[in-house]
Amino acid sequence: MKKTYKIEVDCANCANKMEEAANKTAGVKSATVNFMTLKMIVEFEEGQEPKAVMQEVLKNCKKVEDDCEIYF
Amino acid sequence: MNKKQKKVLVRIIIAAILMIVLSILPLKGYPRFGLFMIPYLVIGYDILKKAGKGILNRQVFDENFLMAVATIGAIVLGEYTEGVAVMLFYQIGELFQSYAVGKSRRNISDLMDIRPDYANIEVEGRIEQVDPDEVEVGTVIVVQTGEKIPIDGIILEGSSTLNTSALTGESLPREVKPEDEVISGCINMTGVLKIKTTKEFGESTVSKILELVENSSSRKSKSENFISKFARYYTPIVCYSALALAVFPPIINMLLLGNSPAWGEWIYRALTFLVISCPCALVISIPLTFFAGIGGASKEGVLVKGSNYLETLARTGCVVFDKTGTLTQGVFKVSGIHHSILEDESVLEYAALAECYSSHPISKSLQKAYGKPIDTSRVTDVQEIGGNGVTALVDGKKIAAGNGKLMKRLGINYQECKHVGTVVHVAVNGVYAGHILISDQLKSHTKEAIHTLKSAGIKKVVMLTGDAKNVAEQVAKDIGISMVYSELLPADKVTKVEELLEQKGKKEKLAFVGDGINDAPVLSRADIGIAMGALGSDAAIEAADVVLMDDDPLKVAKAIRISRKCIKIVYENIYFAIGIKVLCLILGALGIANMWLAIFADVGVMVLAVLNAIRALFAK
Numbered sequence A: 001m002k003k004t005y006k007i008e009v010d011c012a013n014c015a016n017k018m019e020e021a022a023n024k025t026a027g028v029k030s031a032t033v034n035f036m037t038l039k040m041i042v043e044f045e046e047g048q049e050p051k052a053v054m055q056e057v058l059k060n061c062k063k064v065e066d067d068c069e070i071y072f
Numbered sequence B: 001m002n003k004k005q006k007k008v009l010v011r012i013i014i015a016a017i018l019m020i021v022l023s024i025l026p027l028k029g030y031p032r033f034g035l036f037m038i039p040y041l042v043i044g045y046d047i048l049k050k051a052g053k054g055i056l057n058r059q060v061f062d063e064n065f066l067m068a069v070a071t072i073g074a075i076v077l078g079e080y081t082e083g084v085a086v087m088l089f090y091q092i093g094e095l096f097q098s099y100a101v102g103k104s105r106r107n108i109s110d111l112m113d114i115r116p117d118y119a120n121i122e123v124e125g126r127i128e129q130v131d132p133d134e135v136e137v138g139t140v141i142v143v144q145t146g147e148k149i150p151i152d153g154i155i156l157e158g159s160s161t162l163n164t165s166a167l168t169g170e171s172l173p174r175e176v177k178p179e180d181e182v183i184s185g186c187i188n189m190t191g192v193l194k195i196k197t198t199k200e201f202g203e204s205t206v207s208k209i210l211e212l213v214e215n216s217s218s219r220k221s222k223s224e225n226f227i228s229k230f231a232r233y234y235t236p237i238v239c240y241s242a243l244a245l246a247v248f249p250p251i252i253n254m255l256l257l258g259n260s261p262a263w264g265e266w267i268y269r270a271l272t273f274l275v276i277s278c279p280c281a282l283v284i285s286i287p288l289t290f291f292a293g294i295g296g297a298s299k300e301g302v303l304v305k306g307s308n309y310l311e312t313l314a315r316t317g318c319v320v321f322d323k324t325g326t327l328t329q330g331v332f333k334v335s336g337i338h339h340s341i342l343e344d345e346s347v348l349e350y351a352a353l354a355e356c357y358s359s360h361p362i363s364k365s366l367q368k369a370y371g372k373p374i375d376t377s378r379v380t381d382v383q384e385i386g387g388n389g390v391t392a393l394v395d396g397k398k399i400a401a402g403n404g405k406l407m408k409r410l411g412i413n414y415q416e417c418k419h420v421g422t423v424v425h426v427a428v429n430g431v432y433a434g435h436i437l438i439s440d441q442l443k444s445h446t447k448e449a450i451h452t453l454k455s456a457g458i459k460k461v462v463m464l465t466g467d468a469k470n471v472a473e474q475v476a477k478d479i480g481i482s483m484v485y486s487e488l489l490p491a492d493k494v495t496k497v498e499e500l501l502e503q504k505g506k507k508e509k510l511a512f513v514g515d516g517i518n519d520a521p522v523l524s525r526a527d528i529g530i531a532m533g534a535l536g537s538d539a540a541i542e543a544a545d546v547v548l549m550d551d552d553p554l555k556v557a558k559a560i561r562i563s564r565k566c567i568k569i570v571y572e573n574i575y576f577a578i579g580i581k582v583l584c585l586i587l588g589a590l591g592i593a594n595m596w597l598a599i600f601a602d603v604g605v606m607v608l609a610v611l612n613a614i615r616a617l618f619a620k
Helices: A012-024 A048-065 B002-022 B029-056 B063-076 B082-113 B205-218 B222-255 B261-277 B279-298 B307-314 B324-327 B344-354 B361-370 B404-410 B446-455 B468-477 B490-503 B520-525 B538-543 B554-590 B594-619
Strands: A002-008 A028-032 A039-044 A069-071 B119-123 B125-131 B140-143 B153-157 B160-163 B174-176 B193-197 B302-304 B316-322 B329-338 B379-385 B389-394 B396-402 B422-428 B432-442 B460-462 B483-485 B509-514 B528-534 B546-548
Touching: A002 B174, A002 B404, A012 A028, A012 A039, A012 B222, A012 B361, A028 B205, A039 A048, A048 A069, B002 B029, B002 B082, B002 B528, B029 B063, B029 B082, B063 B082, B063 B222, B063 B261, B082 B324, B082 B594, B125 B446, B153 B546, B205 B222, B205 B316, B205 B509, B222 B261, B222 B468, B222 B554, B261 B554, B261 B594, B279 B302, B279 B344, B279 B554, B302 B307, B302 B432, B302 B554, B307 B316, B307 B509, B307 B520, B307 B528, B307 B554, B316 B324, B316 B468, B324 B329, B324 B460, B324 B468, B329 B344, B329 B361, B344 B361, B344 B389, B344 B396, B344 B432, B361 B432, B389 B404, B396 B404, B404 B422, B432 B468, B446 B460, B446 B468, B446 B554, B460 B468, B468 B483, B490 B509, B509 B520, B509 B554, B520 B528, B528 B538, B528 B554, B546 B554, B554 B594
Parallel strands: B316 B460, B316 B509, B460 B483, B509 B528, B528 B546
Antiparallel strands: A002 A039, A002 A069, A028 A039, B119 B125, B119 B140, B140 B193, B153 B193, B160 B174, B302 B546, B329 B432, B379 B389, B389 B396, B396 B422, B422 B432
16 A cells, blocks of 8 residues: 655755655555655555554654654 | 744844854953854754754764764864854755755746646536535536636536646647537636536546656656765765874874874864765755756646656657657548649539548548538438448539549549548549548648757657558658658557667667557557657556657657756766865865865855756756
8 A cells, every 4th residue: 555645854865864764664665755745655565554654654754853744 | 935944044144143243353262162152052053952862863974963063073173163154054055955945846836736726516506616626527517717627527518718838838729619528727718618527636637647746756766866875875984084084194193203193183174074074965956956857847748757767768869659649640631632623622522522421531531621511402312332432413413532443433534643641533424523632641840850859869760650651651751750660550569669679779768659549558668658648548647657748749859858958967966066075075184175165065065056956947
């Protein structure tokens, strides 16, 4: 399953770091962050609950870039 | 500017004034330190906070950390002005970047300002505005003058002129009347329209296009991936080099050469290293260039599905065209009347009248060329002879209209046509009256398009068609294509494209241009599939990598030109930014570059790279 989320982040490098962090989160098959449109597209692994996974994604993103937000 | 940006601006101004005033005042010792801390903390508190959090989260080596270390180091060395200045200019750079990115975000969403906010539906004689998402298929919507058509549909009432420029980049208005299909995103210019919707909003053209454009820069190009990888290794490398620069030369000085260690000098050099090292210029300008390039292209009616396709498109060395519908209009039209013994118009009139009951495309094109309403009462005794043509009485004259076989059958001498196309011979009262040539017409820009491609350095232009050999070769000769493969079935086209893919050079890419009808497999097989005139054709939008909103073949060259400009800017930025940084790093290590040059290498390069990136938006 693929879902798109709106995000808030200030710099392009931070967006790259968020992408990396999201990709390392369990339950995420692949994630892309588009800094220009401020969107995160997440493909979940089968049988994963997006809400729960996204909570982890946000937690991991906050670790690499404190000043970020994901709306889900 | 938004609130956050305004706040930063105020901080910048306060810190700048304080810094200038303090650097003029003759202060010494602790008062000087204490006073300089005011502008330093005003401008840098958030950076210091972020750097601290980064260390706690084990995310050292980000730019906040770099800036914190560099400025604290400078202050410890007693270089208060420089410490504040580095922070100040770093914030100016960040502010500029966020402003520029926000501006181009808005610019591009303005370009693609085709999203309708509401749909009008009639409820009990009153017009009500509703969310387009809530309109069901088959609902009648009302579109007033000046409004956007929100959902695809068919016109029930009213006729008007539509402005399609937001969709196609083409300013020529389109006339519509009842029973015409209309697509969402067009602006209704002259009359009120009642439209019966045929799709849901989510499936309508306008939603499809927006989805495509908004998701486009998520498909990342090689250059973008290169930059994110580069940034990942580059920052730690520079940090360790800075550390080495601060530690080793003084030790060597002290132990091996017996000189004084000059710690201050080398730490200062290491700090300039840190300031120079920030990878922002690269990390922001490359995706920004692609984003601007894709935005600029959509303004011209060229939708590119991803940065990676923009990159491939720029390396196109071979363009393969489908013929019918792509180079030609795919519509039959009267292109000449030859050997007529009567006026050309009367030959056409007789043929059109004789064929007035037929719905064959040929008869249709005759009627269209005749152009006047057909008075069927003038026509009697119509006989259709399958595979030959028709005979009929028109105004009491015996008219025969059809191919050579019909003429032979009636025993009439006729002239073969030297041109390529379908020929309708006409005889009046058993006497040959001439023939009408009907052929598929070239699009008005086809010849120019091929020429432009060739002068843009595309080495190989190929035409594929299912059409007969003589027709194909004639068309190719007319427009200046030397490689033609004709009489191909759709599956043969895939095989041919595969052959061509093998023949081409390794670095060159092959683009296939088709109208999206029957050529989806070829579109996906080519390195780049370009679908033209694809408005409303979901299959083509799905299969292609680049979608031309109208069916003008000139747009192919334009798409290649835009992509080349964009890639050129990307490379300029990569070379320029890395070049200046490396140069300043060397100068910094040698002690020639001071903190001020370092600030330029960081902030100045970033500003220039961002300005350069924005140029991609204005590709013509």
